[in-house]
Amino acid sequence: MSRRARREPRRLTRWWRRRSLRTRLTVIAATAIAVSVFVSFQVASELLDRELQDTAENQLRADARVLATNAERAGLAKIQLSPYTGSGRLVRVVLPDGSTRTPAGQPALPPVSEHAGRVARGASADLMESHDSDDDGYRIYTLRAGDGAVQVAGVTDDSPINQFGFGMLLIGLLCVVGGALVGRTVARTGLAPIDRLTAAAVRVAHTRSLDADIPDEGGGEIRRLIQAINDMLAALRDSRQAQRLLAEDAAHELKTPLTSLRLNIELLVRLDRRGTLDTALSAESRTRLLNDLGTQVAELSTLAAELTDLARGDVSDESTELLDLADVVVAAATQARSRVPDIEVALDVTSVWVSGRPAALQRAVLNLVDNAGKWSPTDQPVHVRLRAEDASAVLEVDDAGPGIDATDVPRVFDRFYRADSARALPGSGLGLSIVQRVVDAHGGRATVGRSARGGALLRVELPAATPPAPIARRTAGEDTAAR
Template identity: 85%
Template sequence: MTVIAATAIAVSVFVAFQVASELMEGQLRDTAQDQLRADARVLATSAERTGPARVPLPPYPGSGRLVRIVLPDGSTRTPAGQPALPPVSEPAGRVARGASADLMESTDGDEEGYVVYTLRAGDGAVQVAGLADDSPINQFGFGMLLIGLLCVAGGALVGRAVARAGLAPIDRLTAAAVRVARTRDLDAGIPDEGGGEIRRLVQSINDMLAALRDSRQAQRLLAEDAAHELKTPLTSLRLNVELLIRLDRRGTLDSALPAESRTRLLTDLGAQVAELSTLAAELTDLARGDVSDESTELLDLADVVVAAVTRARSRVPDVEVTLEVTSVWVNGRPAALQRAVLNLVDNAGKWSPPGRPVHVRLRAEGASGVIEVDDAGPGIDAADVPRVFDRFYRAAGARALPGSGLGLSIVQRVVDAHGGRATVARSARGGALLRVDLPAAASPAPVAPR
């Protein structure tokens, strides 16, 4: 910025000097020529009255204009003591012979140049000459040079000061960012100072730090909750395995554990391993957050719901699931939406009593696609409703059932990522009614209801 300011001032001074010099030179030239014409007219009046050969010429005073009388035969008369002028030029001779009225010309003398004005007077001509003096232009140029250097130096100093003052918030912002990167202290906000773009930049970085702070807090809570949830099944699994190893080493496995007990223990181990596998998969899916390689596409939500229900029926064949869907087009990630619907159906299947099916419905409602999953179970207590979609939360009545408490949390995350809303209520059959509203999109072509 300092270099730019100094360069801009230097260019401005140079352009101003060129323009001013041209204007000043033209003004001085016009003034000098006008003075020569005026003096020539006075001398021409005397020459016409007395004749060019007899007009009196006072001695040269030592300075000032130079005069000369040009006679028709080409001879000249000059005042006594006057410096010699350059020879009469051919155009000036033609003026003396009556070929033209006047002539303004520049000539070169022995040492200096002259501006000579020739004016017809009687049967000859008078010439008035002045030195072509460039000293005022040179003095003006020297003055402009000094002023330009001062302006460039001053502009560089001012530009540097303005640049340092303007970039001071950036320096402090950089130092704060380096400090945060070095200390990993995301709670240290950056002071909101400056204005315009600087203030918006500071606010954006503070917003980014707040988002990172929330992300780190969520990560810490996820790790703490995961450690807590993994502790119980791992402890039970370890105790059962240690029991089997100890009995096997003693050689009393068959006597200490009858076939029925051994079968029950192995079944318990299989259930615990399955629970750990499910929990690990759900933790992995939840830890990914909104980061996914799956792209968003225009899809028929009915296809997603049908695929999810088909998977649920194969996983829990003893739970009956009824399906009632209508084509609703949305912009979304098909795999994520299918996982969310599958979790809703799995959750309802845990509570559905034998012989009472789980109802799954999909319909268009206004500008939304609505998915409803209800069961005929005991329903959700009012005290548990606000925390149904929290991670690892399990109601008191659900703690004896298999599950990790992450299924509905994953549903909430998927729905939020698609700009929708998940709610819970009591169904008409007395059980839980889980509802998901997703923004609908225009269908590519009319499709008949299923």
């Protein structure tokens, strides 16, 4: 196939794809009707031609039998042949010697064929044959009669077929035009909801307003499409509302530490400009002030990092992988000890495999440990337990603090929510909300309860996964050896 021949289908495909849906439906409807009319014409023409041919041949046989009967009575050489009147059937008598007799004034027929001669000689009883010429076509029936044969012929007439074909052509054109109009009308009516849907989507894009729902109309696929778009608009409204609340809450939470930081810095700058920094503040006051500044900067850094992590939602470049949650818990506990050396973490973990994002899970465990560390007394460790329970990996973190009031339990995982008793403690109020988001993203569940030591018990359940085959075999071998 040449390169030009290969380009033609591609051009046709590109042209078809650029057409509107209405045009496509109109072309498809018109083409389907045209093909149907063409196939119907071919079938009807074939049936009509066969029926006309059978009728003509039956008439020739009937006329030949009458002529043969008369010839046998009078003799082939003496039978009277009526003069040709200018229309109707043509006859011919074939004598035993091969000569022929025809009516006066009758047009000449094609010569007697070899097969017809065999009928005259008695080799066969009859023969139906066709002869086509430049002028006329004949259908000739030869019947054995006496010592010879008689022939009855009819002119092949294609005019009924031609007239039928012309009529079918006109009907086909009308059907194609009507089909195109019907297809256009059906397309316009059927796509009217799509037009309204498009107009509504354009209006939303231009006005940036997500409040107006698209009217639910139609049925089937159109209705499901409208419902899906309405659900999408509702999700976008919720997302926009969540973003606005996040911005408002962040602005509120940032106001206090920024104000305190600004006042302390302004105090230092004012005293430095007066040259009384060394005399106005004692060494102990300066140290306390600088420590406050460092604490405030650390809180702002933590708050900014948590806001960034929370604002990203479920969007993360980290891929999901099969991992041992015990390794994640141990790494988070080690990180918590390095960040706050005063925190004592007691681990009781077993190997449980899950499918998840390692960094996100480690951040969630770290936030749980940090939260417990704020409340647990210095002489009481934070207990971290990990075990497999049914088809879940269960992580529990508890402390020996005062616990969580019943009124605060429903809002523990809300963003920026801090109980009245926790407002004096460091933190942004985002740690547990990040835990909730990570757990939800992994298809798990986070709950709050009271520990046996009287403090808070935070419990996380994640769907467990089947460990890799080599590890599963090694674990089974270790269990067998232990028995």
